[in-house]
Structure formats: C-alpha cells, structure tokens
Amino acid sequence: MPVDRPPPLAPDHPVTILLASFDGAAFIGAQLDSIARQTYRTWRLIVSDDGSADATRDIVAGFAASRPPGQVRLIDGPGRGATLNFLHLLSVAPEGAVAFCDQDDVWFPDKLARAMAALSPFHGPAHYAARTVIADAALHPVAESRHFPRPLGFRNAVVQAIMAGNTSVFNAKAAAILRRCAGDAQTAGIPSHDWWAYQIMGGAGAELIHDRQPVLLYRQHGQSEMGRNDTIAAMSHRIGRLLAGEYGGWLAANHAALSAVRTELLPENRRILDGLGKALHQRGPVAAATMARLGLYRQTRPGTAALFAAALMGRLRQCGPSSPSR
Structure with a gap:
C-alpha cells in the first residue's frame, strides 16, 4: 500500500x-x-x-x-x-x-x-x-x-x-x-x-x-554496494544482466532460501513458489508459459517484457533437478 x-x-x-x-x-x-x-x-x-x-x-x-x-x-x-x-x-x-x-x-x-x-x-x-x-x-x-x-x-x-x-x-x-x-x-x-x-x-x-x-x-560513490537504478543506463544494465543469465542464478538462490522456509508462506504463495521452481528447470517456451500462468510481473512493462524474453530464450534455466517441495 x-x-x-x-x-x-x-x-x-x-x-x-x-x-x-x-x-x-x-x-x-x-x-x-x-x-x-x-x-x-x-x-x-x-x-x-x-x-x-x-x-x-x-x-x-x-x-x-x-x-x-x-x-x-x-x-x-x-x-x-x-x-x-x-x-x-x-x-x-x-x-x-x-x-x-x-x-x-x-x-x-x-x-x-x-x-x-x-x-x-x-x-x-x-x-x-x-x-x-x-x-x-x-x-x-x-x-x-x-x-x-x-x-x-x-x-x-x-x-x-x-x-x-x-x-x-x-x-x-x-x-x-x-x-x-x-x-x-x-x-x-x-x-x-x-x-x-x-x-x-x-x-x-x-x-x-x-x-x-x-x-x-x-x-552514491565509488564504493557503493548498490548503485542507483533510476537512470536509462542503470535500467539497461539490469536488463542486460537479466538477459545474460546471471539473474537466473539469483532466482535459483532465492528459490532455495524460500523453499527451506515454505511453512512461513501462505498456501497460495507456496503454489507460486513451486511453479517458479518448475519454470527455472523448464525449456524456454514452457518456462515462459509457466511464469505467465503464475502472473509474475516486474514494475514496468519493459522490465516484465525482459523477464519473459529471458525465460523464452532459456536464460533463466538451471541445470539439474528442481528442488522437491516440502
């Protein structure tokens, strides 16, 4: 709110x-x-x-x-x-x-x-x-x-x-x-x-x-841990990292952390978490379709489009089996 x-x-x-x-x-x-x-x-x-x-x-x-x-x-x-x-x-x-x-x-x-x-x-x-x-x-x-x-x-x-x-x-x-x-x-x-x-x-x-x-x-200074994200250059850089595949590793680490404490989540959000876990191990078009069904979104249309483009191109896919639900 x-x-x-x-x-x-x-x-x-x-x-x-x-x-x-x-x-x-x-x-x-x-x-x-x-x-x-x-x-x-x-x-x-x-x-x-x-x-x-x-x-x-x-x-x-x-x-x-x-x-x-x-x-x-x-x-x-x-x-x-x-x-x-x-x-x-x-x-x-x-x-x-x-x-x-x-x-x-x-x-x-x-x-x-x-x-x-x-x-x-x-x-x-x-x-x-x-x-x-x-x-x-x-x-x-x-x-x-x-x-x-x-x-x-x-x-x-x-x-x-x-x-x-x-x-x-x-x-x-x-x-x-x-x-x-x-x-x-x-x-x-x-x-x-x-x-x-x-x-x-x-x-x-x-x-x-x-x-x-x-x-x-x-x-903002030369040693800032995180820089500003409001400029065209900064947003382009983040979208570039998303498309490059680094972002998929971040999603996987977050998914593992959330899966370990899934009892803290509401039942509907456990379902979303499990769906995301599947998407991270699916091939591009299937992963994008799964994420669309889950209703995942970023705050801007270009950001959401980049998310689904990365999924479609297989940039979010993680090798190996998905984590089992608990």
Missing part, C-alpha cells in the same frame, strides 16, 4: 537499527549523526563490522561513548560481504521492530518516526520502505528515486527487488519471521538481503507499505 502521510504517532516502541559496516570511515560519521538526530527517540543500534581496516570501528566506538550506556553496540561481522552481514545482524537482534541501515546514507530526522507511525495500525507482520533522494558523494541531491506504480506482493517480489533495504523497517512480528528464516538464507547464498526480505514478507502475507515521501539521502 502507498503512503503519503502516515497516521499520528503511536506510543514509542523500541526499534533496533541494524547497520552493516566495512571500511566506511569516510561516510559513517554523518550517518551516525543523522541517527542521533532522529525525532523518534526509542532506538538502539547494533553495528556489525566486517573487518574494517580504516577508522570505522573507532568512529563507531566514539559514537557509542557519546550515547547512553547500552544504546549502541559494536560487534564483529562474518567478514563475507554486506548481505551475510545483514543476515548476521538479524540473527543477533533482540525481539521487537528492526530497521536496516547502510553506512553511507544520511537519514532525515523523521525517518524512523514516519516508519513507526505507518506500521503502528497493523497487528500482524508489516514491512515499511520508502523513496529516497539520490545524492552524490558530497550529499548534493541529484534526483528522487522511482515510485513503483504496480501493486506490491509475492508475484512481484519473486522476480524484482523494490523495497529498498536502506529504508526498510519491520514491526516486531515481521522481524520475528525474518529471524526465523535468516539461517536458511545464509545457507542458500541469497544475492541481496533486501530482496529476500521483500520475498519473505510478501510470501508470509505481511502488510507491505511503500512511502512516496523520501526519507533519506542515498549517497
């Missing part, structure tokens, strides 16, 4: 911010300062550092010393990249709401407040994400990120990542589901923690909220 203006704030509930860091000394101080300026005060922060060789850990330690005792923790990450670091953070996070956080962004002061207000009406699991303001390395605004016109849900989530991890906040029930599923995601070698989280939430029937209001400056 889209959000223009969230409802009035409910009483504060603790939210744990999960920040994966690695050699982020050039930028992490600005991000930490923006967290300190949040109007939503009931937060705690866990920074999982993947073995930084610069001053990142010292900067985080200094920030922790400036905050109330216990509000900020610095722990060691697994040292195997950002995705596994975020999954590690989920595994150590306490019960309650969680928010993903990138080391090089800058949050607007009401970022957490908007998210927690938007999540507050829901008693079941709910996942909030929002637009961003794309900025250069010096934080000069360049453009707002895209607004996605089509509905959010599992049929979109299994083939496209649109719930930006650097804006994502999950209420307590949603976070509990993610914690239960994180170990299997690590084993499967998923390509992206935020794509996987959207899939888990969509599959479990969580409320999916996308805020049209930007909530942070999304800094």
Whole structure:
C-alpha cells in the first residue's frame, strides 16, 4: 500500500537499527549523526563490522561513548560481504521492530518516526520502505528515486527487488519471521538481503507499505554496494544482466532460501513458489508459459517484457533437478 502521510504517532516502541559496516570511515560519521538526530527517540543500534581496516570501528566506538550506556553496540561481522552481514545482524537482534541501515546514507530526522507511525495500525507482520533522494558523494541531491506504480506482493517480489533495504523497517512480528528464516538464507547464498526480505514478507502475507515521501539521502560513490537504478543506463544494465543469465542464478538462490522456509508462506504463495521452481528447470517456451500462468510481473512493462524474453530464450534455466517441495 502507498503512503503519503502516515497516521499520528503511536506510543514509542523500541526499534533496533541494524547497520552493516566495512571500511566506511569516510561516510559513517554523518550517518551516525543523522541517527542521533532522529525525532523518534526509542532506538538502539547494533553495528556489525566486517573487518574494517580504516577508522570505522573507532568512529563507531566514539559514537557509542557519546550515547547512553547500552544504546549502541559494536560487534564483529562474518567478514563475507554486506548481505551475510545483514543476515548476521538479524540473527543477533533482540525481539521487537528492526530497521536496516547502510553506512553511507544520511537519514532525515523523521525517518524512523514516519516508519513507526505507518506500521503502528497493523497487528500482524508489516514491512515499511520508502523513496529516497539520490545524492552524490558530497550529499548534493541529484534526483528522487522511482515510485513503483504496480501493486506490491509475492508475484512481484519473486522476480524484482523494490523495497529498498536502506529504508526498510519491520514491526516486531515481521522481524520475528525474518529471524526465523535468516539461517536458511545464509545457507542458500541469497544475492541481496533486501530482496529476500521483500520475498519473505510478501510470501508470509505481511502488510507491505511503500512511502512516496523520501526519507533519506542515498549517497552514491565509488564504493557503493548498490548503485542507483533510476537512470536509462542503470535500467539497461539490469536488463542486460537479466538477459545474460546471471539473474537466473539469483532466482535459483532465492528459490532455495524460500523453499527451506515454505511453512512461513501462505498456501497460495507456496503454489507460486513451486511453479517458479518448475519454470527455472523448464525449456524456454514452457518456462515462459509457466511464469505467465503464475502472473509474475516486474514494475514496468519493459522490465516484465525482459523477464519473459529471458525465460523464452532459456536464460533463466538451471541445470539439474528442481528442488522437491516440502
């Protein structure tokens, strides 16, 4: 569901911010300062550092010393990249709401407040994400990120990542589901923690909220883990990767992670997952027909057309038998 203006704030509930860091000394101080300026005060922060060789850990330690005792923790990450670091953070996070956080962004002061207000009406699991303001390395605004016109849900989530991890906040029930599923995601070698989280939430029937209001400056620089995806060049690059076959491997890894936790998914979404598993092992025309019957879609017509073109050309096909349903 889209959000223009969230409802009035409910009483504060603790939210744990999960920040994966690695050699982020050039930028992490600005991000930490923006967290300190949040109007939503009931937060705690866990920074999982993947073995930084610069001053990142010292900067985080200094920030922790400036905050109330216990509000900020610095722990060691697994040292195997950002995705596994975020999954590690989920595994150590306490019960309650969680928010993903990138080391090089800058949050607007009401970022957490908007998210927690938007999540507050829901008693079941709910996942909030929002637009961003794309900025250069010096934080000069360049453009707002895209607004996605089509509905959010599992049929979109299994083939496209649109719930930006650097804006994502999950209420307590949603976070509990993610914690239960994180170990299997690590084993499967998923390509992206935020794509996987959207899939888990969509599959479990969580409320999916996308805020049209930007909530942070999304800094672009030479070491960005993920770049902007709103330009013609960026979209062409992604379509090229889809057609080149790399995307099929991502779908297979995500499928394995989801299959391992299929009991968390709604029955209808288990059927979609099983159909996708078959499609990934079928020849081109049959695979495309299977995906069409499942109603899978990306957020734009060209993106959906590229998806089915890749299936038709056999670019998504995985060798070997499909994973059995459980």
